[in-house]
Amino acid sequence: MEIAKYERWFMMATFAFIIGAAIALIVSVVGHHASLAEEAGRIAPEEVRSTAPFDEPGLHPSTDPDHDYDLVMVAQTWSWSPEEIVVPAGANIRILATSVDVVHGLLLKDTNANVMVIPGIIAEVRDVHFDEPGTYWLFCHEYCGLQHHNMAARVIAE
Numbered sequence: 750m751e752i753a754k755y756e757r758w759f760m761m762a763t764f765a766f767i768i769g770a771a772i773a774l775i776v777s778v779v780g781h782h783a784s785l786a787e788e789a790g791r792i793a794p795e796e797v798r799s800t801a802p803f804d805e806p807g808l809h810p811s812t813d814p815d816h817d818y819d820l821v822m823v824a825q826t827w828s829w830s831p832e833e834i835v836v837p838a839g840a841n842i843r844i845l846a847t848s849v850d851v852v853h854g855l856l857l858k859d860t861n862a863n864v865m866v867i868p869g870i871i872a873e874v875r876d877v878h879f880d881e882p883g884t885y886w887l888f889c890h891e892y893c894g895l896q897h898h899n900m901a902a903r904v905i906a907e
């Protein structure tokens with residue numbers, strides 16, 4: 750009798766967890782524009798610095814009709830190019846990122862940008878917004894060696 754009661758509790762808790770996870774997923778996708786990162790193309794790591802748009806990292810008018818700007822980021826051990834970017838608050842921004850050496854990760858705090866930055870692959874994050882003026886930290890979130898923890902950049906929305 751007791752066992753049957755506990756079993757019902759466990760089933761209810763499991764069911765509640767699944768419902769909670771589904772709600773969290775829906776809120777993330779609809780409310781916070783979370784989406785899977787896309788592979789926008791391939792690029793040989795040794796050609797990154799001489800190939801557009803990565804030969805000029807930074808903010809440029811977007812080549813994509815759905816976006817106002819492209820934020821072009823190059824990752825290398827253990828820094829980002831550029832390390833400081835000024836963007837207009839509220840603009841619809843597409844991030845294009847790649848690595849010239851090892852696997853890094855790009856996490857832009859308080860935005861939907863969270864993507865692996867893999868040598869040979871162009872990572873794309875669409876519909877990134879900096880709604881509030883201020884400083885947004887961009888971190889490397891994939892362990893890439895001794896100075897991994899210092900690999901950060903700043904996006905200043907104004």
Ligand code: CUA
Nearest residue numbers: 889891893897
């Ligand atoms: Cu780059 Cu960790």
